[in-house]
Amino acid sequence: MDSIELRIKKAIIDRLFLEISPEEIDSDAPLFKEGLGLDSIDALEVIIALTKEFGVTMTDEDMPALQSVNTIKQFLLSRVPELTTGGN
Template identity: 45%
Template sequence: METSGVTATTAMTALEVEVATLIVGALQLEVQPQEIDPEAPLFGEGLGLDSIDALEMALAISRNYGFQLRSDDERNGRIFASLRALTAHIEKNRVG
């Protein structure tokens, strides 16, 4: 394996697994949802996502959770800091 070797040291919640599955599916990542470290950064070094991925994720999140991502969230709330942070943001903002 050439991945970072980081393994999830903390168990994921059910919603975290769901969001991880959504990300892996939407972005066609070469990892299993369970392999994502919930505390690791999604962009840059962690999962290595980029700004186009952010656009894809915004579409997937609006379809699945009924709310829209915004640049302000990204800057101030650091929602892409980790799977955990993104899941918390979704939990707080989801509609229905």
């Protein structure tokens, strides 16, 4: 697991007060319904967590990025240039 994935997982766990470790989250597994079983309220909390951790804002059009940790990672890499250059 790379550092970006770990940061995403920790941000989700911390914001949602989940009692699991980052290693227990499959980066390809869906975050909603099956997978972690998150709901629409959790989606708002995930967005807040990503904003705090990475300084990124999300619009309604960006919501498909919340499918999994890997889709969030790809979204972040496209929006936060420092992540691709090792600045964060």
